[in-house]
Amino acid sequence: MLQRTGKPALIGVLSAALGVAAAEVLAAATRPAAGPLVAVGGAVIDAAPTPVKEFAVRTLGTHDKPVLLASIAVVLVLFTATVGILSFRRRWVAIAGAAVFGLAGAAAALARPAAIAYDAVPSLVGAAIAGFVLYHLAKPVREVVIDRRAFLRAAVVLGGGALIAGGTAETIKRVRGGAITKSREAIRFPVAADPAKPLPNGTAPGFYTPTLYRVDTALSVPRIDVSTWSLRIHGMIGKETSLTFDDLLKRPLIERDITLNCVSNEVGGPYIGTARWLGVPLAPLLKELGVDPAADQLVARSVEGMTIGTPVATIMDGRDAMLVVGMNGQPLPLEHGFPVRMLTPGLYGYAGACKWMDELELTTFADYDAYWVKRGWGARGPVKTASRIDSPKPFASVKAGKVNVAGVAWAQRRGIRNVEIRVDDRDWQKADLLPVPSSDTWVQWRYSWDATPGPHTLTVRATDGTGAVQVEERATPFPDGATGWHSITATVQ
Ligand SMILES: Nc1nc2c(c(=O)[nH]1)N[C@H]1C(S)=C(S)[C@@H](COP(=O)(O)O)O[C@H]1N2
Ligand SMILES: [Mo]
Secondary structure, three states, rough: OOHHHHHHHHHHHHHHHHHHHHHHHHHHOHHHHHHHHHHHHHHHHOOOOHHHHHHHHHHHHHHHHHHHHHHHHHHHHHHHHHHHHHOOOOOOOHHHHHHHHHHHHHHHHHHHOOHHHOOOOHHHHHHHHOOOOOHHHHHOOOOOOOOHHHHHHHHHHHHHHHHHHHHHHHHHHHHHHHHHHHHHOOOOOOOEEEOOOOOOOOOOOOOOOOOOOOOOOOOOOOOOOOOEEEEEEEOOOOOEEEEEEEHHHOOOOOEEEEEEEEEOOOOOOEEEEEEEEEEEEEHHHHHHHHHHOOOOEEEEEEOOOOOOEEHHHHOOOOOOEEEEEEEEOOOOHHHHHHOOEEEEEOOOOHHHOOOOOOOEEOOOOOOOOOOHHOOOOOOOOOOOOOEEEEEEEOEEEEEEEEEEEEEEEEEOOOOEEEEEEEOOOOOEEEEEEEEOOOOOEEEEEEEEEEEEEEEEEEEEEEEEEOOOOOOOOEEOOOOOOOEEEEEEEEEOO
16 A cells, blocks of 8 residues: 555655755746745735634734745645655646646746746746656556665655755855845944934833834745835826935935834734834925825835835825834844835834835825725724733732733824723723823833732723723724723732
């Protein structure tokens, strides 16, 4: 049995591995985005229905991508093992299997939003190699007992070839990545024309989040060469233009503390953070270029094909919407959008914070739906007033007496006027608010709780700068951001 299925299955898998690795080398050397693994993964992400994406972000967090790649690998192994077994009965199956495999890779690569026709080539070449090899190894004899030595030789050659090719692809990526990292580290920013003020006295540690959460659809982080990067600005604008990274640095830069959060964040969730951002203010730039008054949407596009639409009126209303070049005194980290991303205070990331951008188009909401809007999310994305208890942790055990309760509240642009804490079902009590640099960041709050023994539930709610109290009714993140009061339970000893 094993003779008839085990060995052919392994030959099938190894032939495919060689084909995929060859395709990855070719892609790494020519167009990294055209590699079949990343292309298929990207296609799966784009095709995944919103609830599945939500589930992946919620349960897997930043591990969603390795899990996706591993799942693709499992499907590949099952498929190619089957093709291997069947090929040893009917040789043409090797060709048919490889064709399916190659066309799937090519279709996925071509379906990527930023694809060019060439992107089909690596998958097709890889499939041709896999099909050729398997066809020649598959013996058209039904009861054949594969010769042990011939099998071992084939397995070693295929496996070794796949490893060498895979290793080469990895090395090419490393070398290229290394060059990008070096050029990133060599960037020196001019002094900001309008620098951030020092943080006001009295903010607590944790005001900045040293590692910002990461949410994006990019399976492999785009590696962009700043020396060839440019930003094309076009559409309903008086003067179309293209700006290099140096062009951006020649403009007056502003530096701001801004809190960024994700619309997919659940009540109490982790997808929020605060950083010091350096960038080119967008409003004066757009004014110079002359925006058509009929244009109400600015669509940012990224090199890997994300589109994020932001209301023009929001960008022009005086807030610090910017083309970000620096974060916390450094060039943008690769995973946060190097070399340039957008940031729009007061909007969720999906509506105002495109990473790895290389294009801005002035258009209208009537004419164009951006990536997340096509998938049912709200088109405009203003952040909702929210608050979170960070300490004590849920289900913590604390000592009776004075307990420091701490957390954050946010309503970027509107600011936070008030934060209140409720212990069990007693009256709401005012929390202390620590100072903030502006209404565009979260507010740290503190409450001194006179804790008595037993289990207790703590609930927080915020009131924004307009006097509106945070919405109590629970709503899911889809389609325009979660609502509901965060509460935790702690046991007092
Ligand atoms: N190119 C690109 N930009 C993107 C996204 C993306 O998937 N691709 N995701 C957006 C979303 S949903 C959020 S919340 C923010 C997150 O930014 P961060 O990963 O730097 O924290 O990036 C935004 N910009
Ligand atoms: Mo997001």
